[in-house]
Amino acid sequence: MDDPRIDDLTGRETMGHEFDGIEELNTPMPRWWLITFYLTIVWGIGYTIAFPAWPMISGATAGLLGYATREEVAQDIADHDASNAALVDELLAVDLAAFDPQSDLHRYAVARGGAVFRAQCSQCHGSGAAGAIGFPNLLDNDWLWGGDLPAITYSITHGIRNETDLDAHWSQMPAYGDMLATDEIEQIADFLPTLASANNDTSAPGAVLFADNCAACHGDAGLGNRDMGAPNLADAIWLYGGDRDDIIESITNARFGVMPAWGQRLSEEDVRAVATYVHSLGGGE
Amino acid sequence: MSTPTPSLYAAHEPVFPRRVRGWFRSFKWAVMAITLGIYYLTPWIRWDRGPNLPDQAVLVDLAGRRFYFFWIEIWPHEFYFVAGLLIMAGLGLFLFTSALGRVWCGYSCPQTVWTDLFILVERWIEGDRNARVKLHRAPWSVRKARLRVTKWTVWALIGVATGGAWVFYFADAPTLLGQFLTLTAPAVAWMTVAILTATTFVFGGILREQVCIYMCPWPRIQGAMMDNETLTVGYRDWRGEPRGKARDATAGDCVDCMACVNVCPMGIDIRDGQQMECITCALCIDACDEVMDKLGRDRGLVDYLALSDAPREQAGEAPRPALAHIFRPRIVIYTAIWALFGLAMVYALFIRPEIEMTVAAVRNPTFVTLSDGSVRNAYEVRLRNKHGEDRLFALDVAGDLAMHVTLEGTPYRAVTVPANETLRVRAYVTAPATSDVATGNQTPLRFWVQDNIAGDRAHVNTHFNGTGSRP
Numbered sequence: 001m002d003d004p005r006i007d008d009l010t011g012r013e014t015m016g017h018e019f020d021g022i023e024e025l026n027t028p029m030p031r032w033w034l035i036t037f038y039l040t041i042v043w044g045i046g047y048t049i050a051f052p053a054w055p056m057i058s059g060a061t062a063g064l065l066g067y068a069t070r071e072e073v074a075q076d077i078a079d080h081d082a083s084n085a086a087l088v089d090e091l092l093a094v095d096l097a098a099f100d101p102q103s104d105l106h107r108y109a110v111a112r113g114g115a116v117f118r119a120q121c122s123q124c125h126g127s128g129a130a131g132a133i134g135f136p137n138l139l140d141n142d143w144l145w146g147g148d149l150p151a152i153t154y155s156i157t158h159g160i161r162n163e164t165d166l167d168a169h170w171s172q173m174p175a176y177g178d179m180l181a182t183d184e185i186e187q188i189a190d191f192l193p194t195l196a197s198a199n200n201d202t203s204a205p206g207a208v209l210f211a212d213n214c215a216a217c218h219g220d221a222g223l224g225n226r227d228m229g230a231p232n233l234a235d236a237i238w239l240y241g242g243d244r245d246d247i248i249e250s251i252t253n254a255r256f257g258v259m260p261a262w263g264q265r266l267s268e269e270d271v272r273a274v275a276t277y278v279h280s281l282g283g284g285e
Numbered sequence: 286m287s288t289p290t291p292s293l294y295a296a297h298e299p300v301f302p303r304r305v306r307g308w309f310r311s312f313k314w315a316v317m318a319i320t321l322g323i324y325y326l327t328p329w330i331r332w333d334r335g336p337n338l339p340d341q342a343v344l345v346d347l348a349g350r351r352f353y354f355f356w357i358e359i360w361p362h363e364f365y366f367v368a369g370l371l372i373m374a375g376l377g378l379f380l381f382t383s384a385l386g387r388v389w390c391g392y393s394c395p396q397t398v399w400t401d402l403f404i405l406v407e408r409w410i411e412g413d414r415n416a417r418v419k420l421h422r423a424p425w426s427v428r429k430a431r432l433r434v435t436k437w438t439v440w441a442l443i444g445v446a447t448g449g450a451w452v453f454y455f456a457d458a459p460t461l462l463g464q465f466l467t468l469t470a471p472a473v474a475w476m477t478v479a480i481l482t483a484t485t486f487v488f489g490g491i492l493r494e495q496v497c498i499y500m501c502p503w504p505r506i507q508g509a510m511m512d513n514e515t516l517t518v519g520y521r522d523w524r525g526e527p528r529g530k531a532r533d534a535t536a537g538d539c540v541d542c543m544a545c546v547n548v549c550p551m552g553i554d555i556r557d558g559q560q561m562e563c564i565t566c567a568l569c570i571d572a573c574d575e576v577m578d579k580l581g582r583d584r585g586l587v588d589y590l591a592l593s594d595a596p597r598e599q600a601g602e603a604p605r606p607a608l609a610h611i612f613r614p615r616i617v618i619y620t621a622i623w624a625l626f627g628l629a630m631v632y633a634l635f636i637r638p639e640i641e642m643t644v645a646a647v648r649n650p651t652f653v654t655l656s657d658g659s660v661r662n663a664y665e666v667r668l669r670n671k672h673g674e675d676r677l678f679a680l681d682v683a684g685d686l687a688m689h690v691t692l693e694g695t696p697y698r699a700v701t702v703p704a705n706e707t708l709r710v711r712a713y714v715t716a717p718a719t720s721d722v723a724t725g726n727q728t729p730l731r732f733w734v735q736d737n738i739a740g741d742r743a744h745v746n747t748h749f750n751g752t753g754s755r756p
Contacts, residue, residue, distance in 0.1 A: 028295040032492075033499055101694030128649030139663075142656040236658035236718065280693055282653065282663060282713055 084108075088269045096149045099276065106276065113277025116270045120262070121278075129281050134240055134257060139281050142237040144229045145169050147285035151226075153275040157263035160229070165261035171228040176213065177252035184209055189247040195222040196234040299421060300494060300552035302404055303414035303544075307571025316392045317401055325446070328453035332356075335673025337704040345455050351705075357634065358671060369630045373623060378503075380619040382510035384611050385589075386517030390503065390564035396496050397564060399447070399489040400550065403440055410436045414547055440490045441482065448481030494551045497564060504561050513593040514610045518565045520545075520556045520587050523599045531580055538586050544576050545569035545587055555587055640678070640741040641669040642734045644712075651750040658718030662749050666712045668734060670702035676736050677701050680712060684730040687720035688749060714749055724755035 004013040007025060015024040048054060051063040062068075087108050099106055118127060124135045131137035136144065145155050158167040176185060184205075191206025201207060211220065217230040224232035231239060239257070240250050262271055278284070330342035332355055339346065344353040352359040352367070359366050381388050390397060411417050411432050423429055452474045453461060464470035488496050497504060511517065529536020539556070546554050548568045553560060555569045573587040594604040647663040655661055670676045679699040682690045692698060693711035702708040714730065716722040728749045735742045 028293055030297055030495060030499060031294040032297065032495070034294060106694070126649075128647070130650035130653070137653065139650070139653040139661075140655050232656065235656035236654055237656050280711075282661065282693065282711070 091269050091272055094272075096153055096272065096275070099149055101280070106280075109273045109276035110280050112270070113273035113275065116266065116274040117277050120266065121274065124259075129278065134255070136239060136257070137237070138278050139283055140237060141283045141285070142232060142235055143283070143285070144224075144226065144231055144239075146226050147279075147283055149275060149279045149284065152279055152284075153272060155259070156271050156275050156278075157261065159261035159263075160259040161256055162258060162261055164264060168261055169229055171217075171230065172256065173217070173230075173254040175252065175254040180209070180213070180251075185248055185251045186244075188214070188251055189244050192222070192233055192247055193242075297495070298552065300550060301414045301417045301421070302550045302568070303547040303572075304408060305548040305568050305571045305575070307568075307574060309567035309571050313392060313401065313566065313568075317398050320393055320395075320398055321402070325450045328450065328458040334358075335704075338673045339457060341457055343454060344457075347455060349705075360669070360671070363637075366630060366633070369626055373626050373630075376619060376623040376626065379510055380616065380623055382507050383512065383515055383619060384616050385565075386511060386515050387504075387507055387563070387565045390497065390507075391518075391566040394564075396488060396501070397550075397566065399443075399485060400493050402443065403489040403493075404550065406439050406443070407436055410439070437486075437490070440486050443489075444482035444485035445478065447485045448478035451481050452477050494562070497551065498562055504564075508561075512615070514591050514613055516589045516591050516607060516610055517559065518555060518563065518567055518570060518587065519559065519590045519592070521585065521590070521598065522556065522558075523595070525556065525586050538577070538582050540576070540580065542576055544572040548572040559592075638741070638743050639671065639739065640734060640736055640743045641671070642732065642743050642745055643667045644732050644745040644747050646747050646750075647711075652752065654752070655715070659715050660718070660723035660751055661713050661715045664712045664714065664732070664747065666710050666732065666734075667707055668700065668702050668710065669707045670704060672704060674704050675701050676704075677738070679735045679737055680710075681733045681735075682714055682730055683733060683744075684749065685716070685720070685722045685728055687716045687722050688714050688728075688730065690714050690732075716749065716751070721751075721755070722749055723751050724753075725751040726753045727751070 004026065005016060005023075006012070007014050007023065010025060013026045015026050017024065048061075049063070050065045051067055052060045053063065054061040087105065090105050091109055094105060099109075117125075117129065121129075125131050125138055126135070129138040136142075141147065143151070145151060145160070155169060158165045158169065160169045161171075162168045180188075187204070187206035188209050189206075191200075191204055191210055194200040195210075210222070214222070214233075217228055218224055218233050219230075222233035224230045236242075238246065240246055240255050262274075266274070327343050328341065331340050332342035332353075333340055334353070338358075339353060341353065342355050344351075346353065350361045378389055407417065411420055420429055420432065449465070456474070461470060461474065465474070492500075525537045525539030527536055528539040528541040531540050545556070546552075546569075548571070549555070550566060550568070551562045551564060553562045555563065567589070569587050570589070574584045577584050577586055589607075590604065591610045593610075598604055643666070645665045645667075647665060651662070653661045653663070666680065668678050670678075677699055678701075680690060680692065681698065682688055690698060691713045692700065693713070700708060700710050712732070722728045728751065730747050730749045732745045732747065733742060734744070
């Protein structure tokens with residue numbers, strides 16, 4: 001082999017090729033640099049053998065070390081649960097009727113409950129807990145079955161009108177379309193918006209019909225009854241809509257909201273946490 | 286036809302810088318003492334901040350997400366201060382490079398400082414240049430092994446001290462030192478020390494000038510920062526050439542004694558002109574001046590000079606003074622931008638409020654109708670207490686008189702925020718059913734927070750959403 005060509009001007013060796021008279025000087029990298037470069041290639045090959053790397057038809061090569069990110073996640077979750085074990089024990093032991101909202105445990109319960117709510121409850125009640133037609137708004141101060149923390153916990157644990165939990169809240173409004181004439185139902189619907197005013201006309205036909213048919217559950221003043229989940233008809237909140245047509249529809253066909261018994265699906269600490277979260281949204285009593 | 290075979294490898298040619306004395310060498314010793322002193326001692330400075338805060342003057346608290354610098358405390362949301370410092374560091378590098386060439390590389394770059402220190406150790410143990418070259422070429426012997434092992438041990442100890450000082454910036458230094466001595470320090474501390482020991486040893490002891498030439502991007506960028514007015518280390522070839530013996534009257538001042546080459550830590554010849562490898566450490570100036578003094582010739586054959594002066598000097602005129610080179614538009618602009626950032630940061634530092642609040646209006650849903658028909662908006666309020674003791678913050682709203690504020694979980698309109706923490710509290714603003722605020726669209730609203738004891742106040746503007754039902 002010949003010695004490399006030496007460029008006259010610089011006195012340095014060239015790469016030996018030329019293009020239209022232009023030659024390239026040889027500027028070699030230091031030996032340690034090239035060795036490092038080759039070592040990284042060797043390391044890269046070893047890495048793909050040791051760790052999951054090459055895509056195959058139904059997955060990837062497992063790697064000789066048996067490392068899997070899923071196991072790491074499972075370990076992380078287990079570690080997280082272990083680090084929270086003391087708080088969970090406290091949460092299970094705390095008296096919900098006297099839960100201090102300024103305590104760290106309460107903050108933990110709200111944070112944990114928020115996660116449960118977004119995963120389990122937001123489908124019906126909305127991610128902001130504002131509800132929808134037929135699904136109660138949990139932010140306001142109107143509660144069908146009670147709004148203190150033990151009552152909310154009970155509602156979540158046993159649910160509403162479900163077939164799976166014997167302790168579920170249960171009540172049934174008759175469909176008055178079978179029992180009253182259409183014009184009578186309209187008279188009640190016309191009377192209801194005046195319930196809240198002190199000087200409403202108690203001799204109006206709607207008032208008489210209300211007293212005969214509705215007051216047994218909803219109360220003489222229409223304030224509702226939480227023992228049987230009878231809504232307050234004298235306030236500004238209408239779960240199924242407050243327009244005349246909506247009210248006529250509700251009286252004619254009756255309404256029954258249903259909620260699963262979450263005590264059968266969630267751990268007790270999760271139920272307590274999500275109840276604390278709902279209680280902290282602004283309507284808690 | 287034969288094919289030439291260019292080499293893919295450039296064998297490492299070891300550099301053995303000779304000892305040198307002179308003004309620049311003394312200056313570099315001073316810079317080394319100051320920079321290393323700052324680096325090793327800073328974590329040990331104490332600074333009393335009160336009972337709940339660390340008393341270390343400079344501390345990067347990664348777990349607590351705080352940066353403490355004497356009386357300044359930086360929270361994560363104030364990271365723009367760090368970004369501003371980095372911008373100032375960058376501009377400062379531009380400024381100094383366009384004025385004085387690579388002074389950063391030559392005097393204060395950690396690579397230069399630690400390499401200098403390692404070469405000093407090497408000279409103490411193995412002797413000056415000639416002894417080191419001889420030892421390098423000698424076959425392995427007991428003496429060579431003894432000298433090498435001694436040198437490597439001292440280097441490794443310096444590396445440990447370097448890595449050790451680094452971790453003290455991230456934890457309480459006396460506590461961590463105690464943990465090191467009792468072998469109870471966290472694993473990450475040991476690993477950091479181990480990695481920095483290894484990099485210090487390899488970069489300062491073995492790779493040295495290779496780091497500057499092959500790893501560092503700065504030598505490639507610096508060309509854009511320099512121009513003909515930049516004062517940089519150069520060789521007055523019009524005075525030195527042709528090289529010859531001292532008694533040869535026809536020769537120039539350069540006697541080709543190789544002193545400038547022998548002292549160069551980069552292993553280059555400054556007489557070849559400006560080159561990428563030169564870190565402008567100025568040791569060749571000291572070396573050449575020493576020789577010129579002995580020969581009774583003028584100093585400054587190798588000197589700090591600007592390229593624009595070369596024609597002037599060749600014509601026999603005096604060079605322009607250094608300050609005339611430094612004060613040019615480019616330098617003034619760099620200085621102005623640099624100072625602007627500095628002043629802006631100082632200003633931002635002084636107007637930092639003692640009390641901080643952010644208010645995020647809850648927009649899911651935008652408003653809630655309560656059973657009596659009144660309309661309520663919710664706001665997530667974050668209150669920051671930057672003091673070392675708990676503080677009671679009182680909240681209020683200003684805007685339409687119909688609105689009033691309540692807080693979640695407390696009957697009071699005040700919350701205690703623990704020392705050095707952020708507290709999130711949900712605030713409710715309610716307006717009566719028939720009020721203009723409740724039935725309108727949006728009404729401006731201002732949250733006020735006040736520390737009744739210290740008297741600090743702060744406010745945030747936001748909006749109240751009504752039902753929009755008003756015709």
